[in-house]
Amino acid sequence: MAPTSSTSSKSSPSKSSSAPGKGRGLAIGAAVLVAALLLGVFSYTATKPGSGSGSDTGSASDTPAADVSADPQNGVYPELEKxxxxxxxxPLAQGRADAPVVLVEYADFKCGFCGKFARDTEPGLVKKYVDNGTLRIEWRNFPIFGAESEAAARAAWAAGQQGRFWQFHEAAYxxxxxxxxxxxxxxxxxxxxAGVADLDRFKKDLDSAAAKKAVGRDTEEAYKLGATSxxxxxxxxxxxxxxxxxxTFEQAIEQAAATASGKKDTGR
Structure with missing residues (x-):
């Protein structure tokens, strides 16, 4: 029987064979993509909270965390740091741009486990590590549960254009x-x-080509990493x-910070 996991899962949709657009998000470097594909860094099995389907519903407390990736001693892939x-x-990031540790999160606003992380874990990480300059958190929209997920992702991006992404994030979760x-x-x-000041602009930004492009860039990045959950x-x-x-997050962050400090001390 496949292990249960504190993730929401859905098979990736078939994608067009057309060449991806320009930009660092889609052209993140052949070495990074090769490393991700060969290592299969997100090739874990995930199930719906409380059942075996790929739905976004259910409580995160229904199932235990998966053994896979829970150990902070798991592999670190330097190419993926890029x-x-x-x-x-x-506007979809918080923390110093030069922080020694960067946590990149690929998430969906309809994902129950993403909400659990946002409510129960992330605020503590912000207080303990972001506020003292150790950690930077970068959000990536990864809508995998259909049209409403996609709309929520674009709405979050639109809120970010007025400096209210994290407030929208808190409200949505x-x-x-x-x-x-x-x-x-x-x-x-x-x-x-969330305190978005110009709601007319918000509505226009939500449906804009720029919003669709930004969400598509993040989603493409996640799929190239092999993420399906x-x-x-x-x-x-x-x-x-x-x-x-x-x-688990604290151990991984502290180990990453210690490694970054060691590299700085040795000039690597």
Whole structure:
């Protein structure tokens, strides 16, 4: 029997054979892609919380975390560190651009386990590591549960254009919100709750080509890594799958920080 995991899973949709667009997100380097594909860094099995289907519903407490990727001693792949964008102007990131540790999260707003991480684990990581300059968190939209997931991803991006991404993120991941769905009226209400000042601009940005391109860039990056489930993480090139216990993230972050400090001291 396949192991259960604190992730929500869905098979990747078939994608067009057309060449990807330009930009670092889609052209992240042949070495990175080869490393990811050969190593299969996210080739774990994930199940729906509380059952064996690939739905986004259910409570994260229904199933234990998977053994795979839970051990912070798992492999670190230096080439994958290059996926950290470290753009100081990125509205979908928090923490210093030059922080020694970067946590990249691939997530979906309809994912129950992503919500568990956002509510139960991430705030503690921000307080303990982001606020003191150790950690940077970079969000990647990875909508795998259909049209509403896609719409929520574009809405989050649109909120970010007015500096309210993290406030939208908090509102969208509040307990019971995803069960209400992410139709247009709900997205508008969440934007207003998040303090988005110009709602007319928000609506235009949500449906813009730029929003679709940004979400597509993140999604393509995740699929190239072999990710089919959410949430999926990279911590300085170390893959971590699912809403693992806070201690797992803390150990991985502290080890990555120690490694980064050692490299700095030796001039590597």
């Amino acid at each position: 996926l950290a964008r470290r753009d100081a102007k990125d 509040a307990e019971g919100v995803k069960e209400k769905g992410f139709k247009d009226d709900r997205l508008n209400a969440l934007a207003e709750q 959410t949430p999926s993480f990279l911590i300085n090139g170390r893959p971590l799958a699912g809403a693992q216990p806070a201690e």
